[in-house]
Each structure stands twice: as structure tokens, then as C-alpha cells.
Amino acid sequence: MKIITWNCNGAFRKKYKYLEQFNADIIIIQECECPEKSNDNDYKLFSQNSIWTGITKNKGLGIFVKNNILLENLNWPDNNLKYFISCSINKKFSLLGTWCNSTNSLTFGYIGQFCKYLQINKNRMSNILIAGDFNSNSIWDKWDRWWNHSDVVRELNEINIKSIYHEINNLDHGKEPTPTFYLQKNINKGYHIDYFFCYTNIIKKVKSLKIENFKDWINISDHMPKIIDVKDF
Numbered sequence: 001m002k003i004i005t006w007n008c009n010g011a012f013r014k015k016y017k018y019l020e021q022f023n024a025d026i027i028i029i030q031e032c033e034c035p036e037k038s039n040d041n042d043y044k045l046f047s048q049n050s051i052w053t054g055i056t057k058n059k060g061l062g063i064f065v066k067n068n069i070l071l072e073n074l075n076w077p078d079n080n081l082k083y084f085i086s087c088s089i090n091k092k093f094s095l096l097g098t099w100c101n102s103t104n105s106l107t108f109g110y111i112g113q114f115c116k117y118l119q120i121n122k123n124r125m126s127n128i129l130i131a132g133d134f135n136s137n138s139i140w141d142k143w144d145r146w147w148n149h150s151d152v153v154r155e156l157n158e159i160n161i162k163s164i165y166h167e168i169n170n171l172d173h174g175k176e177p178t179p180t181f182y183l184q185k186n187i188n189k190g191y192h193i194d195y196f197f198c199y200t201n202i203i204k205k206v207k208s209l210k211i212e213n214f215k216d217w218i219n220i221s222d223h224m225p226k227i228i229d230v231k232d233f
Contacts, residue, residue, distance in 0.1 A: 001025045001233040005131040005194055007099070007181070007223035008032055010059060013043035015220055022227060026089065027064045030099035030133045030223075033057060051085050061085055061099045061132070076121045081113045086121070092233065093202070094125070098132035108147070111136035115147035118155060125159060130197040133181075133223065137193055138174030149173065156197055164196040164228060165211075167203050178211050181223045187214055194226050205230050 005028040008015050012032035019027060035047030037057040049067050054060015061083040065071045069090060076086035082101035089095050098117075102109045108116060111134060118125075134149075141148040153173055156162065166173060179190025196209070207229040217224050 001230050002227060003129070003131065003196075003230065004028065004225050004227050005097075005133070005196065006030070006225040007133040007194065007221060009221035009223065012062070013038055013040040016043065016046055016064075018220055019225065022225075024227070025066050025069060026095065028095075028097040028131045029062045029064065030083075031059050032062045034060060035062070051087055053083055053085055055082075061097055063087060063095065063097045065089070074124075076124055078117060079120060081117050084117055086124075089233075092127075093199075094128040096125075096128060096130040096132075098130065098134065100132070100134045100136060102135075110134070111149050111152055112147050115152050115155075118152065122155075122159060125161060127199050127201070128161065129199075129202060130161065131195070131226075133194050135193050137176075137191055138172075139191075141174075160200045161197050162200060162203060164198055164203055164206055164209055165192075165226075168206060168209060179214075179224070180211055180226055182214065182218060183222070185218050185222050187218075190214075194223060196226065196228055202230065205232055207231050 002024040003026045004024045007030035010031050034052050034057040035044055050064040051073050052062040063085050072088040074086040078084050083099045085097040087095050100110045100113045136149045138149045141150050176192035180194035181191050183189035210227045212224045
């Protein structure tokens, strides 16, 4: 099973065809428009087996799967945090899609949103894959904040959920050599802020993980697609 997470940087109705080359089974997309409210019939057809959430119809979070996959919305509570989709895939594992967003408050933005969501739903997170744009990295930890990126990683580790990229490459958070995002589309401003986290039993099944490269994708989005291939899913 191939799974992609990608912040498409808007206008996904014009960009989803770029992903067809991967023949992915599950696609988690940040900054995509609502399929139901789109006037693009091809995009609606592509999205016929999907779940979407967002405040405006033009930019939200979507999970799109092949028609032969059973996709069920679990509707875990989110207390209006932005943005999360909890779902079941073929009744075999849980998938949590995320786009950690800013807030009007100066506190609990980005990784703070996920930290709060984790406190609400931690007891539901077994046999799970978490994927998305976290807008976060350990390099931005602050000494006087208890919900830093590193704190969230530690808390996930305590319930046997780890980052696939870091586990298979034996890397510490904050030491990633491969960016997933380029600020202002500048090759010299690359950061690793998109992640796959999963239950440790799933990591053993990962056949490959790939981050697409700058030159092929920077004209399409400031984020690179991140792709895993998992066996026996």
C-alpha cells in the first residue's frame, strides 16, 4: 500500500494529476479545496471516496483513497482544533491526517494544536498511522514551553508511536538532512516539517520512504510529497 502526504499549496483540483504517477492508495492533502463545493467535475470524480475538513471551502485538509478501500470517518473529538481527520482504513488500522495550523492566539499554534489533540485522543491511538504537515521541528523548541516538538515526540514514543523517517534512517529530530518544505520556495531555506508517525508494529512493515526533490516539485508547491510503501496492510 502506497501512502502520500503533501501540502499542495492550494488549488489541488489543478494538481492532483501530478500524483497519478505514484498510483497511491491513500493521499493526505493539506491546503486543498472542498470537493463537494468545487465546480470542477473531474476533481469531484477523483474525490468520490474522501473525507474533507476546513473552515472555508477553498483551503482545508483532505484524505483521498482508492474506490476499493473502505474509508470510515471516526470523528474523534477535536474541540475545534485545526485541522484533523480521524478515520479507519479497511477496518485494519486508524489513520489520522493533520495540518497543524496557526491560531488567533499566540499560544498553542501549530504543534500546540497537535499537543492538545493528543491529550484528548491519546487513549484512542493504537495501531495508528499519523500523517501530515505539522509545521514543526525540534529546532524551534522553546525552553519555557511544555508543548514543544520534542515534548510531543517524547509523548508519542511513550505510547509506541514513532516517526518513520527518523526510525528507518536512525536520526534524531532536528537533525534531518532532507527538507520537506522550502520557505518562500528558496532552496536555501529548507526545513523538515512533514511527518509520518506510526505504531511501532507498522514501522516494521515499511518497505520504503521517499521525499520528492526540489527541482521537480517547487513550481507546484513549497512542500515536497512524502511517500511510504507499506507491505501487508
